[in-house]
Amino acid sequence: MQVAKVHFIAKRDKRDILGMPLLGFLFKNRYMLLFYRLLTLFLLLYAIIYGFVNPTKENVFTTAVFWSLFWPFFMVISLPTLGNVFCMVCPHGFLGKHLTRIGLKLRPPKWLANPYIGLIGSNILAYWFVLYTFPSFLRSPLNTALFFTFFTLLSALLFLLFRGMAYCKYVCPIGSVNSAFSRTSFTWLSTYQEECKTCKKPDCALACPYELNPSKFDSRNSMFNCTLCMECAHACDAVKLEAKPWGSSLYKEIKQPKMIEVMVYILLTAVITFTMRFHHGLSRSGISDFMPWVVVGKYLQSMFNLPKWIDMTGLVAMLMALLLVLSVVYLSFKMVAVVSKRSLKDSLLVLGYAFAPLMIVGGLSHVLEFFFTEYYHNIMNGFSQAFGLGIHVEALAKRGEAWLHIFKVFPFIAGLWSLQILWRRSALLAEQRRVLVFAVASSLPGLYLMLSIFALWVMVSFPSVHTHGAH
Known part of the structure; x- marks a missing residue:
């Protein structure tokens, strides 16, 4: 998509990460984002295959990738600091954006368009209930490989059927969790409102695979469902990623609060x-x-x-x-x-x-x-x-x-x-x-x-x- 022509490019806010040479390159450059996503996709597939080929407990790689790298680093450490960067590089989301383009693009039925499916069904029951009740189950490389194979195939099916990245929004075990907890981070995606006043068509919103409008994030004090995929920033230079005080959105009124x-x-x-x-x-x-x-x-x-x-x-x-x-x-x-x-x-x-x-x-x-x-x-x-x-x-x-x-x-x-x-x-x-x-x-x-x-x-x-x- 063409980058929108805006005149303020050289005058980005001092706190705008996308205007900082190194950080802007790491967070926005298409090739860097592609590298991150291909790397996590490779690790996902390799760890799954390695788990099937080496199913015994001597295989420490498969469980290390999922339970010692993906879970603690991306979920618990990066969320309260950098924001929703795991969804930014998530292999399921990366595949999903491409599968959705060739899929049926159906509107998700009401029973599926419910984020509690992901929170209670995929997260609490499928993971935490299993972890506490059957503690040795997910320590097995084979079971870990089966666990992530299931969610990989399920995500592919839903991406092919439905529009708007339905799997990420409603079924993913960490989809709504990441969106909620990224509020405690230092980063905030929004747009330069002066430029938005003269915008005749919201390129940022049209480019968003999750059907969100970044120009509304500030007024609503909510980035819910935003995965920092940066498609909006590639479509329009008026998009910014600010470094803000820790958890700043938690202190302000939220125009459209989400019970989820x-x-x-x-x-x-x-x-x-x-x-x-x-x-x-x-x-x-x-x-x-x-x-x-x-x-x-x-x-x-x-x-x-x-x-x-x-x-x-x-x-x-x-x-x-x-x-x-x-x-x-x-x-x-x-x-x-x-x-x-x-x-x-x-x-x-x-x-x-x-x-x-x-x-x-x-x-x-x-x-x-x-x-x-x-x-x-x-x-x-x-x-x-x-x-x-x-x-x-x-x-x-x-x-x-x-x-x-x-x-x-x-x-x-x-x-x-x-x-x-x-x-x-x-x-x-x-x-x-x-x-x-x-x-x-x-x-x-x-x-x-x-x-x-x-x-x-x-x-x-x-x-x-x-x-x-x-x-």
Whole structure:
């Protein structure tokens, strides 16, 4: 597509990344983007094929690519910093843009046009439920290859059938998750509004494979479903990618708030952050036998005589975390609705965005620690195995080393940041009763901080007597 002729090219904002020679090249240049996408596509296909050819546990490459590289780096580390860069280079999205062009371009039916399919079905049930209940399942190279083969074939089918990148929007396990959590990043895509005033046809919107209009992102304070594919920037030079204060959009009014974003924050805070604290934290402490999910899990395991490869403790921990978080949110926001004289839905849509840091920033603690103890040597040794590099490295640190405790600060940063955002957003809901609204709505981040303090106290007072894998 032709680049729109605009006269301001030499006068880009100082914070516009696309105007910075090196960063602009890395984020916008067609050939660099093609290189990233071909690289991730190659890794996806090679890791899948390698998993089928070498299905035994001696294959460390397949699991390293998906669980030590793609998941922790692109999801947990890049989202709160660079934004939705994984979707920018995602091999499924890359293939999808080409398959959609030759496909049937049907409008997705109403039952499919539902992002909760991806969040609850593909993410929570297909991944987290399996991870907690059958912990060894996805550690298998063969099962990992089958898992990603399924989603690769499913994405190809949906891209061929439907328009608007329907798979990414509604079915992808991380589609709505990435869009929601990219709000905590330093980057923001938008357009130069002065140039848009004289625009007779929105080339940026016409070029977007996701059928979005970047010129509306600022006024709506939302980039939901934007994957930073940069097709809009290639179609019109009035598109900019700004470096903004961390999570700046979370402090402002959102014109068209999405309940799916709020539910991403709430559900994944329960399924990931709280469940990890329960099952991979307190369950490995010296007082694990007193934890309710351990007691109930062991009872169910014994009562039904279940094999060891089924982990009822993990399943019960996830269900208890979901019940706890959803109950706290529901009860506290019912009270917020009464205090603010707004509906429960309105209260959640205004204040729920404050919960964004609880999972994505809190999760950094786990991922960064595991980079030193597990991920680094898994990645290096996996690539050495797959490409015959002949090298072997050890972990950068051993579990339990004192300096690793520095990463325990991240949950407290997450909780305090959540409270700060909540205080700012409380004025948007009920300025005259702001203090009372804040006090009631802070139940979830308050509980999160208390759990973090309790887990830290248990770790110090009752040292771990168990070890566990880093999957």
